[in-house]
Amino acid sequence: MLPNVEARDSNHPTGYNLDIINPRALGRGANNDVLSNGIPNQLFVLENDKRVARSWRLLGNAYLQAELAKGLSFRTQLGIDGSYVDDFIFQDARHGDGFGANGSVSQAYSPTTRWNWQNVLSYNNTFSDVHNLGITLVQEYQKDRSTFFQSTVQNISDIYFQENIVSGTFATPTVAGGIGENGLASYLGRVNYNYNSKYYLSASIRRDELSALSPGNRVGYFPGASFAYRVSEETFWDGLRDVISDFRVRGSAAQTGNTSIGNYPYIGSFGSALYGSQNGIAYNNFGNDGLKWEAQTKIDFGFDLGLKNNKYNLSAAYWIQDNDDIILQAPTAPSLGVPGNFVNRNIGRVKSSGIELTLDAAVINSGSFKWSSSLNFSTQKNEVLNLVNGQDIIGNYNIIREGESIRSIYGYNYRGVNAANGNPIYETYNRDAAGAITETILVQGNIQNQTYYVYNEANPTELGTVRALNGSRDRVILGSALPTFFGGFDNNFSYGNFDLNIFLRFSGGNVIMNRTRADLLSQSFNNNGTEILGRWQSVENPGDGQTPRLFLNRDAFTNNPDFASTRWVEDGDFVRLQNVSLGYSFPTSTLKSLDLSSLRIFVQGQNLLTFSGYSGLDPETSTNFSTNTGFGEDFNGNPQQKVVSVGVKVGF
């Protein structure tokens, strides 16, 4: 929108301010031109276009259970989880996104079902009072099927028809649809043994067969084992028990396979490829029969400590998570023309490790007032151990490189604005044969002719030697996209019939590429964020030192938004008030008269406050964490909502 133009205009037949000369754009008012690219009046769009998604969920479970002999039981369970999404979009013909198409209605229906069948045979018994043995055998089948179909009709006869697609009210219909399935067959065997609730041992093995892998590589075996030793059960502990009521050491190691790798990543295939009005199929996935299970090995060991009759509990653990044969869409050279320019491939190995501390305390427990508190804190260190041929995998703003945290933010070092002329300054480098930086050379990007020159500090306006900003040579790692620490602080208070919960969460050590900010500093004829007020205007008025001078339509050069740089990369640390809730439970005397077993009313606020230096809307927003491109990047991501709710909970 334009800051100096009204959104409404009572003289226009629609009641909105639409441009007379270019009716697809917001009215220009006193300006010489409409918004760049003829952007429409967004108020019209918000008030007239519709987008509604309705979602239904069906969950069901049924089981049979039988005790076959003493300690031996069998259970068979069938489960179904269905999700049915109904999507509706209406775009008004008069203005906005429906203008060119003369009105558009689109409806989509997307049912997704998962069924699951589990057979469990278990045996539990105790021998000689102290040997406790449990054996479990599990057989499990799971299948997911998701389908959708969508109809879009355009050229609507009258905007009156906007509640649903109505036969005969449109000239241009299009239909889309799709289907995908995946399945998993698993067998699991597990043995648990403990001696007198003092020594615990367990071992398991599972065999998983995944439809998304080629027949030769479909089966994976994943073992696991754990132990625990309750030291406090020993007789020598008797003297200590008043102070340290419980003490155990524990450890485990287990392997699991990653099943979330898409439906058919290994199949070389031809998919639909419509050419105008002509049906076709085209190569759409590069096959990889060699794709194998991505396995994760998790090892942890630690101890649990209970003090003063478990009034205080402390747990500490060290963990290692080793992901081997990670499956990713590894980029291929675009000039090879592989569909999507990627190959689904086991790209290498990534290891994470950290410590996890939890302290629970019943801080106050005096009569009617109670306060219990739980504090947890974890660290996380991530490192890419090896990659195919040691080759970097570079996304738009991040990189997967051996020795670095996965998808570290990768870009230029920005050195602010040249105070003499308002040009942006960056670091460039000379490197030795091994790639190590041997020399830093500053360059200024001359906005006027869009050329980079070596920056001469003694003579900052000099535009002498041309030296390009080079994406291969001059980018460096700017920080971890993953938090290096995180945790929470949960507090529950009660006083009489009132209860209060306050839950804080924190996280940090990561950086975020705030791509959204670059768009709010567009150099085309569009509105900007207030940051633009800090731009360089003259030698006397150099602004905030970070924002270069204005130049129409030179966003790409002035802001360089296709690359990460220290100008846009910000710390992602935050503390968030995740939850506050206050409740009141009615006393039993009241309930009896109402014939209820419980009655609680409450008011709850989620995500009410965030303390963060991050300038975007939400430090936990990411455009898309699951792809190579969106990791650690905030590009018009939706912030998490603040939710305030009032509720009643009734038990009959």
Added chain:
Amino acid sequence: MKSIKFLNLKNKAFTILSILVMISVTSCDKEVTELEPFDRITESLAFSNPARVELSMVGVYDAAQSGFYAGGQVRGYPFGAANVEQGDMRGEDMLNVAAFFAITYEANYNTASANNVFMWHTLYGVINKANIIIEGVQKAATDGVLTAAQASAYEGEARFLRALSHHELLIHFARPFGHTAGASHPGVPYRTVAVNTADRLESEVVKGRNTVAECYTLLLEDLSFAETNLPATRSGVQKVTRATKGAAIGLKNRILLHKGDWAGVIAEANKLTGYSLAATTDGVFANNSTNTESIFSIENASTDNPGVNGSLPNMYGVAPGRALIAISPIMYNNPAWLQSDLRRSSLVSEAGNGFFSNKYRRVATQEDYNPILRYAEVVLNAAEAQARSGNTGAALDLLNSVRNRAVTTPADQFTATSFASAKELIAAILFERRIEFLGEGRRWPDIHRLALDPDYNSGGIPSKVAFGNTTKASWGFGLNYENGVYKGSRTIVARPYDDFRFLWPIPLDELNTNPTLKAQQNPGY
């Protein structure tokens, strides 16, 4: 979640039952793990019968019409619309109205800017799909699925599209043919091997840029094969939207012009039969599929087109089109484009903020075809080649055959006495191309090919008008023109031929994944 506990038995019958359950379910493995995809055809089956081969062939055209832009969007890359838009926005005759094409228009591209990156991606996407077809139909012929003649016809189609795509790459990423003696300077990698196995990924990525001379040899080989094996005509919607013998000849004619092989241009033009100029100046645009002039066009349809962010009617057309590309006053005001020229009325539309092309008219359905090759181009190519070969009479006749369709007043028509020299005639032919193909993306290929021409040197990327400096009053016949030169403000500065921005850079994601090309980037980037 609801749990329904409906049985809890303790008897022997149930023991037996449960054992049976355990046994019977092992067959369930296949039910959940051996899944055939319902939404795609595995590659081993794509050439298993003639109907599927036909579908696979159409799929290469789809890649040419709607390759993927950033984030999987479709914006008509490379030949659904984008080649026209980029070809015009690299030149000065059309005017960038908003921000959409500013990077191209102002030559501010870098190794990651979307327009140039996705032209590279999608052109090579077409090329690999074409190579996969060639491999597939050859095998289908061996397997007896296709006759040898059918297989060769499909191979001809694929090689036509492969040549079209490589030539588009050459005009953006490599210097023109005449840059070095023998055209020994870097062209682009000319890919002829299907990349569909892990081994091929390794063996193809080490192949670097061919020289421009090698590229032209391969282009002409592909097109000669296509000419020999393609059908002379097709019917229905395929008449102009699928490659024919005429399309192969027409493209060869264009490529020989870029090579400066005048005799070759004339020979190809003479071979082309069955086409004629449409009766009216807008015949090609009023009737995309059944006119006599179109040789090859890319089909767009209401159900499959480059969309609101790419389609020609939206980018070029006035409201309800988005009107993001106008006719520049440099061209509109030029008095050499006569006021009486019918193209000023039939192919131009007026809006509140300037004048626009009216060649693409179907905004609501976005189904305008993209005219890739039409007969008028072959005629003007031949006119230029004849004139450059000294045959001014033949050249004048060819020029007039196109020009007099639009310039109908006899007094305004050219005669042998209109030109003092052959050079003046050639200049008139070159200017006629700018009028006739205005808004069809042909400006950049001409700037590129003429960059080193001793007489008609374009000098590189010309200076351009900035839309921000215009008002409606900036457009007017003859306005701001003195002695044939536009004197209005041209604030978008020229880039001389030796500026690195004359070429697009090889995209950064190519450099990141291709050590061979990383060492062969165009200098300056």
